[in-house]
Amino acid sequence: MDIEKITFLLNDEPVTAYADPAESLLHLIRDRLGCLSPKEGCGRGECGACTVLLDGKAVNSCLVPAGKAAGKNIRTIEGISNGNSVHPLQRAFVEKGAVQCGFCTPGMIMSAYALLSENPVPRREEVKRAISGNLCRCSGYKQIEEAIMAAAAEMNKKRV
Amino acid sequence: MQTEATAVSKPISSKDNYQSAEVWTKVTGKAIYGIDLRLPGMLYGKILRSPHPHARIRKINTAAALKVPGVRAILTGSDLSCSPYGIVINDEMPLEPDHVRYVGDEVAAVAAVDDKKAEEALKLIHVEYETLPAVFDTGEAQLPEAPQLHENFPGNVAWRREVVRGDPESAFRNADLVVESKFHIPQFHPAYLEPIACVAVSEPDGGITLHAAVQSPDIVRDLLAQVLKLPLSRVRIVGPVMGGGFGGKVYGNLNLYLISAFLSMQTGLPVKMQLTREEEFTAGRPMVAAEIKMRMALGNDGTFLGREMDLITDNGAYSNQAPWVSNTLAERNDSVYHIPAIKTKVRLVYTNKVPTGQYRAYGNQVANFACESLIDMAAKKLKIDPLEIRLRNCVRPGETTVHGLQIKSCGLAECLAAAAEEIGWTKRKKGHGYGLGAAIHASGSVVFDPNLRGASARISLELDGNISLFTGEQDYGQGTHAAFSQIAAIALDLEPSRISVYSRDSLVTPYSMGALGMRQATIGGKAVQLAAEKLREKIIRTASEMIGEPVIMEKGRIGSASGRLVDFTEIAHYYHGRTSGLTLTGEGSYVPPESSYDDAKYGNIAVTYSFAAHAAEVEIDPETGALTVHRIVAAHDSGRIINHLSASGQIYGGVVQGFGMSCLEGYLFNEGRVANPTLADYKIPTALDVPDITPIFIETDDPEGPYGAKGLGEIVQVPVPGALANAVADAAGDWVTEMPITAEKIFRILSKRGAAK
Numbered sequence: 001m002d003i004e005k006i007t008f009l010l011n012d013e014p015v016t017a018y019a020d021p022a023e024s025l026l027h028l029i030r031d032r033l034g035c036l037s038p039k040e041g042c043g044r045g046e047c048g049a050c051t052v053l054l055d056g057k058a059v060n061s062c063l064v065p066a067g068k069a070a071g072k073n074i075r076t077i078e079g080i081s082n083g084n085s086v087h088p089l090q091r092a093f094v095e096k097g098a099v100q101c102g103f104c105t106p107g108m109i110m111s112a113y114a115l116l117s118e119n120p121v122p123r124r125e126e127v128k129r130a131i132s133g134n135l136c137r138c139s140g141y142k143q144i145e146e147a148i149m150a151a152a153a154e155m156n157k158k159r160v
Numbered sequence: 161m162q163t164e165a166t167a168v169s170k171p172i173s174s175k176d177n178y179q180s181a182e183v184w185t186k187v188t189g190k191a192i193y194g195i196d197l198r199l200p201g202m203l204y205g206k207i208l209r210s211p212h213p214h215a216r217i218r219k220i221n222t223a224a225a226l227k228v229p230g231v232r233a234i235l236t237g238s239d240l241s242c243s244p245y246g247i248v249i250n251d252e253m254p255l256e257p258d259h260v261r262y263v264g265d266e267v268a269a270v271a272a273v274d275d276k277k278a279e280e281a282l283k284l285i286h287v288e289y290e291t292l293p294a295v296f297d298t299g300e301a302q303l304p305e306a307p308q309l310h311e312n313f314p315g316n317v318a319w320r321r322e323v324v325r326g327d328p329e330s331a332f333r334n335a336d337l338v339v340e341s342k343f344h345i346p347q348f349h350p351a352y353l354e355p356i357a358c359v360a361v362s363e364p365d366g367g368i369t370l371h372a373a374v375q376s377p378d379i380v381r382d383l384l385a386q387v388l389k390l391p392l393s394r395v396r397i398v399g400p401v402m403g404g405g406f407g408g409k410v411y412g413n414l415n416l417y418l419i420s421a422f423l424s425m426q427t428g429l430p431v432k433m434q435l436t437r438e439e440e441f442t443a444g445r446p447m448v449a450a451e452i453k454m455r456m457a458l459g460n461d462g463t464f465l466g467r468e469m470d471l472i473t474d475n476g477a478y479s480n481q482a483p484w485v486s487n488t489l490a491e492r493n494d495s496v497y498h499i500p501a502i503k504t505k506v507r508l509v510y511t512n513k514v515p516t517g518q519y520r521a522y523g524n525q526v527a528n529f530a531c532e533s534l535i536d537m538a539a540k541k542l543k544i545d546p547l548e549i550r551l552r553n554c555v556r557p558g559e560t561t562v563h564g565l566q567i568k569s570c571g572l573a574e575c576l577a578a579a580a581e582e583i584g585w586t587k588r589k590k591g592h593g594y595g596l597g598a599a600i601h602a603s604g605s606v607v608f609d610p611n612l613r614g615a616s617a618r619i620s621l622e623l624d625g626n627i628s629l630f631t632g633e634q635d636y637g638q639g640t641h642a643a644f645s646q647i648a649a650i651a652l653d654l655e656p657s658r659i660s661v662y663s664r665d666s667l668v669t670p671y672s673m674g675a676l677g678m679r680q681a682t683i684g685g686k687a688v689q690l691a692a693e694k695l696r697e698k699i700i701r702t703a704s705e706m707i708g709e710p711v712i713m714e715k716g717r718i719g720s721a722s723g724r725l726v727d728f729t730e731i732a733h734y735y736h737g738r739t740s741g742l743t744l745t746g747e748g749s750y751v752p753p754e755s756s757y758d759d760a761k762y763g764n765i766a767v768t769y770s771f772a773a774h775a776a777e778v779e780i781d782p783e784t785g786a787l788t789v790h791r792i793v794a795a796h797d798s799g800r801i802i803n804h805l806s807a808s809g810q811i812y813g814g815v816v817q818g819f820g821m822s823c824l825e826g827y828l829f830n831e832g833r834v835a836n837p838t839l840a841d842y843k844i845p846t847a848l849d850v851p852d853i854t855p856i857f858i859e860t861d862d863p864e865g866p867y868g869a870k871g872l873g874e875i876v877q878v879p880v881p882g883a884l885a886n887a888v889a890d891a892a893g894d895w896v897t898e899m900p901i902t903a904e905k906i907f908r909i910l911s912k913r914g915a916a917k
Contacts, residue, residue: 036189036192036196037189037190039193039195039353039354039403040195041353041354041355041403041437041839042437042838042839043436043437044437044838044839044840046437046838046839046840047353047437047839049353076189077187077188077189078188078189081188086184086187086188090187090188093187094179094183094184094187096805097177097179097805097806097808097809099183099186099187099637100404100636100637100638100639100809100813101352101353101354101401101402101403101404101405101636101637102183102185102186102187102191102401102403102637103193103352103353103354103403103404104353105186105187106189109187127847128847128848129847129848131847132846132847132848133846134847135353135839135844135846136353136847137350137351137352137353137404137406137813137817137844138404138637138809138813139809139812139813140809140811140812140813140814140815140816140817140845140850140853141812141816141846141847141850142812142850142853143805143808143809143812144847145847
C-alpha cells in the first residue's frame with residue numbers, strides 16, 4: 001500500500017490528504033476527511049447513496065479511486081448551500097415530503113443538482129433517468145421527482 | 161374548563177403537512193446514522209462466518225490472527241458465557257460454539273483498531289470443520305432421514321399450529337364450487353438502504369450502552385440484558401437516525417449487537433460493527449419463504465363458505481420472529497372477508513439456509529398473493545365480476561370475524577368501490593389487464609406482550625414555554641413524530657413546531673413495544689393524546705391558581721373572564737419557582753380495551769383494524785411476456801388522516817415495495833448459498849421501474865384511535881401482490897402462482913395457452 005499526497009478542492013476549499021490512491025474516494029471523504037454526508041449503502045456502485053460531484057459530474061464515490069480526485073473539485077451536499085441559506089432542492093425535498101429515512105437524500109440531491117446544472121428545464125422522464133442510479137426504498141420516488149421538478153421551476157423563476 | 165371538549169374535538173386539518181425539524185438535518189447531510197457513528201478510541205469489529213451450510217466446528221486456532229498488530233480481541237463461541245436465546249424459540253447463539261447451520265453463521269469475531277486490520281485477522285483464523293449433510297428444502301427437511309438442525313426439534317419442525325373455526329367439513333361438502341391452488345413465495349429482504357450498524361460501549365459500572373437504530377429498542381434492551389446477564393438498568397440503548405427499517409430492524413441484528421457488546425466488555429473500548437450489503441443478504445433476517453396450498457369453498461352466487469390452508473414456512477437455520485410471521489401469514493387474510501369456516505395447518509421448518517424474520521406486514525402481504533388470486537380463480541369459474549364477488553363478501557363494520565377480530569370502523573367496501581372507480585373498472589381498456597386486491601391489517605396489535613398491550617408517553621412544559629414530548633415510539637421517516645407533535649398540538653392548542661419529540665434514549669424515554677404491528681400511530685398516538693390532555697389540565701389549574709381566577713385556554717394563551725392573560729412561559733416559571741425546579745408534566749398511559757385472545761388465539765388482537773383495496777392496470781407483451789405495470793390505485797381506510805403528506809408518502813413507498821416483491825425481488829439459492837446477495841442481482845425498484853400510483857383516503861372516524869386515526873405503515877404493501885397477480889391473470893389468461901411474477905413465468909402461461917406468437 002503506497003500512501004500518496006492527494007490535493008483537491010472539497011466544496012471549493014483546498015484540502016490535502018495522505019492516502020492510498022487506490023482506496024475509494026468515499027473512504028477518503030468519510031473516514032479521512034470526516035465529511036459524512038455521502039453514505040455507504042453497498043460499496044459497489046449499486047445504490048447511489050455515496051453520489052458526489054467530480055468536477056460537476058455525478059459519480060458513485062465508492063467506485064472512484066481516491067487518486068482520481070487529485071486536482072479536481074469534489075462537491076458534496078455541504079457544498080450546495082452556504083450559511084443559513086438552503087438550496088432550492090433542499091427546500092423542495094422538505095416541502096414535497098421527499099424525505100423519509102433520509103439515507104438516500106444527500107446522494108439523491110447531488111444527482112438532481114448535477115441534472116439541473118446541465119438541464120435546467122428537465123422533463124419528468126429526464127428526472128427519472130437522472131436519479132435512476134439512486135435507490136430509495138422509502139418513498140417510491142414520486143415525491144422526490146415532484147421536489148426536483150418544483151426546485152427546477154423555482155430556480156428558473158429566479159433566473160428570469 | 162368548558163372549552164376542553166370543543167378544542168379537543170377540533171377536526172384535524174387536512175392541509176396540515178407538518179414535518180419535524182429533523183428533516184432539515186437530512187437534506188443538509190447533517191443527520192447522523194448508525195454507520196456514521198464514531199466514538200473516541202473506538203475499535204472496529206468483524207465477523208468470521210461459516211462457509212458451509214452445515215458443519216461441526218472441530219477446532220479454532222486464533223494464534224496467528226492475534227499476532228496481527230492492531231488486533232485487540234478475538235472471540236469464539238466457546239469464549240461466551242451465554243445460553244442460546246431467541247425471540248420465540250431459544251435456538252441461537254451470538255457465535256456458534258460447535259455447530260454451524262448455514263452459510264453465514266457466526267463463528268468468530270475480531271476487534272481491531274481499524275477495518276483493514278480486523279479483516280486481515282479474520283483471514284488468519286483457522287477453523288477446522290467437519291461438514292455434515294445439509295437440507296435446503298422444507299419438504300425434504302421433514303423426512304425421517306433428513307439431517308437434524310437442532311436437537312429438540314424432530315422432523316426439523318420448529319413450530320406448528322392447527323386452527324379450525326366454524327365447520328369447514330360441511331362448508332366444503334355443501335359447496336357449489338371448490339377451487340384450489342398452490343403458491344410459492346420466496347424470502348424477501350426489506351432492503352433498507354442503510355445496512356445494520358452499531359457501537360457498543362462497555363461502561364465503568366459493568367453495563368453496556370448500545371448505539372443502534374432499532375424499531376423496538378426496549379425489547380432489544382430486554383434481550384441484551386438477558387443474554388449478557390446484566391441488570392436491566394445497566395443496559396442503555398441510544399438510537400442514531402435510522403436509514404430505513406420496514407420491519408427488518410424491529411430487533412435489528414441481535415447477534416451483531418451481542419458480539420459488539422462482548423468485544424467491548426473484553427477490550428474496555430467502544431466497538432463498532434456494521435454489516436456489509438452482502439452480509440445483509442446472506443446473514444440478515446429476510447422474511448420467511450412459504451409454500452401455500454389453499455382451497456376455497458363457495459356457493460353459486462359467489463358467497464364464501466370456507467377456506468383451507470396448508471402452509472409450510474421456511475425458517476432457515478434459526479427462528480427469530482418466524483413463528484409470529486408464519487402465524488400472521490396463515491390467518492390475517494381470513495378476516496378480509498366474511499368466511500364462516502377456516503381450517504389452517506402451519507408448519508415452520510428448519511433448513512440450512514439464512515435465518516428469517518419479518519418485513520413490513522408480517523407475512524400478510526405475501527398471503528394476500530395467494531388468497532386474492534384464489535378468489536379471482538373462483539370468480540372466473542362462477543362468471544362473477546371480481547369487484548362484485550369482493551363487495552358481496554367483504555367484512556363490514558360491526559362484524560366479528562372468523563378469528564374473533566371485532567371490526568368497528570371499516571371502510572373496506574368503500575375502498576373497493578373507490579379503487580375500482582378510479583382505475584376505470586367499468587370501462588377497462590382492451591388488451592390491458594385489471595386486478596383487485598383487498599386487505600385488513602391489525603392497527604395497534606396487542607399480541608406481542610400480553611403484559612404490555614398499550615403505550616405511555618410523558619410530556620412537559622419547558623421554562624421557555626415550549627413542549628418536550630418523551631415517547632418510546634420510533635420514527636425513521638414514517639412521520640410518526642410529526643404526527644405526535646400534531647396530536648399533542650391539538651390537545652394543547654399550539655403550533656406543532658413548539659412540540660419537540662424525544663424517543664431515542666432508553667434512559668429517559670418511556671418503555672415501548674416500538675415500531676411494529678402498526679401500533680405507533682394508534683396506541684402510541686393515543687398515549688400522546690392522553691398525556692397532552694393531562695398536561696393541559698395541569699396548565700389550566702396552575703394558571704388559575706397563579707392569578708386566582710378561573711381561566712380558559714385558547715391558541716396557546718390562557719385568560720380569565722376578567723381579561724387577565726398569562727402565557728405558557730409565565731405558567732412554567734410560576735410552577736418552577738413554587739416547586740423549586742419541577743416542570744409541569746403530563747403522563748399518558750393508554751391500555752387498549754377489549755383486546756385479548758384465548759389459548760386458541762381467538763379474540764380481538766388489536767385496538768382497531770385498517771383496511772385497503774388496490775386496483776392495478778397492467779399490460780403484457782404477447783411475444784415476450786414482459787410486464788408493464790401502468791397504474792396502481794391504492795384506496796385506504798386508515799381512519800382520520802393526521803398528515804396527508806406523510807400518509808401519501810407511506811402509500812407511494814409501500815406500494816412500490818409491494819410492486820418490487822411482486823415483480824422483481826426474491827431470494828435465489830444455490831446449495832443453500834444465497835445466489836443474489838447484491839443490489840445488482842436482488843433488484844429493487846428504481847425510479848424508472850415504478851408504476852403510476854394514486855392514493856385515495858377513505859376517512860372513517862375510529863372510536864379508539866387518536867382523533868379517529870388508524871395505522872397505515874404496514875398495510876400499504878399488503879394488497880399489491882394480490883392486485884398485480886389478478887391483473888396479470890386478466891391479461892395473460894391464467895395466474896402466475898410463484899412470486900415474483902416475471903416475464904419468463906408469464907411467457908410460459910402464454911405458450912401453454914398458445915397465445916404467444
